[in-house]
Amino acid sequence: MDEDSRIADLDDVPTDSTLLFTVRDGFDEREAVLTRTEDGEVRAYENYCQHWTDVRLDKGSGAEKRDGELVCGTHGALFAADTGACTYGPCEGAVLQRVEVAVADGGVYLADDGYEFVEVGSSMEYDLSSDRSLGF
Numbered sequence: 001m002d003e004d005s006r007i008a009d010l011d012d013v014p015t016d017s018t019l020l021f022t023v024r025d026g027f028d029e030r031e032a033v034l035t036r037t038e039d040g041e042v043r044a045y046e047n048y049c050q051h052w053t054d055v056r057l058d059k060g061s062g063a064e065k066r067d068g069e070l071v072c073g074t075h076g077a078l079f080a081a082d083t084g085a086c087t088y089g090p091c092e093g094a095v096l097q098r099v100e101v102a103v104a105d106g107g108v109y110l111a112d113d114g115y116e117f118v119e120v121g122s123s124m125e126y127d128l129s130s131d132r133s134l135g136f
Contacts, residue, residue: 001102005110005117007034010103013042017062018070020047022123023099023115030115031122032099033058034108037082038068042108044101045084050094051075060122070096 007021018033031047047063049055049072057063057070057079064071069078069087077089084096100112110117 001104001107001109007044007101007108007110007117008120010042010106010108013108014062015040016065018058018065019062019120020058020060020122021120022118023110023112024118025115029118029123031056031058031124032115033063033070034101035063035065035070035081039082041082042101042103043081043084044099044110045070045079045096046099048097049075049077049091050079050086050096051077051089051091 008019013019013034013036015036018035021032022029023032032044033047034042034044036042047056047058055074057072068081070081075089077091078087079096080087084098086092086094102109102111
């Protein structure tokens with residue numbers, strides 16, 4: 001695998017949350033998250049809720065996971081970590097946009113030809129003065 005596409009060490013991908021990273025699609029940058037499935041596989045999805053696409057699942061400190069599902073802190077929607085399918089909430093039946101990754105040599109690599117890896121974390125600026133998240 002190409003070192004320029006290496007996102008993180010496999011051991012850095014949390015089991016109970018997500019790891020935020022940034023990809024580039026042409027001139028546009030987008031956030032994505034790495035997460036582990038119940039069986040330990042690594043999946044990646046674009047970092048937005050299917051209900052309102054301006055709502056980020058991971059705001060920089062990891063998205064909450066409950067019983068193997070990613071939680072949208074704004075709507076309470078639940079997304080299966082293995083498929084990205086919304087199993088509960090206002091966007092039930094919708095599916096998170098998948099980003100292809102591969103695991104090799106103890107690392108996680110971007111394997112999606114539609115994107116170029118930029119960095120771990122977010123390269124975007126957000127207004128952090130408004131926190132619309134629900135408390136769980």
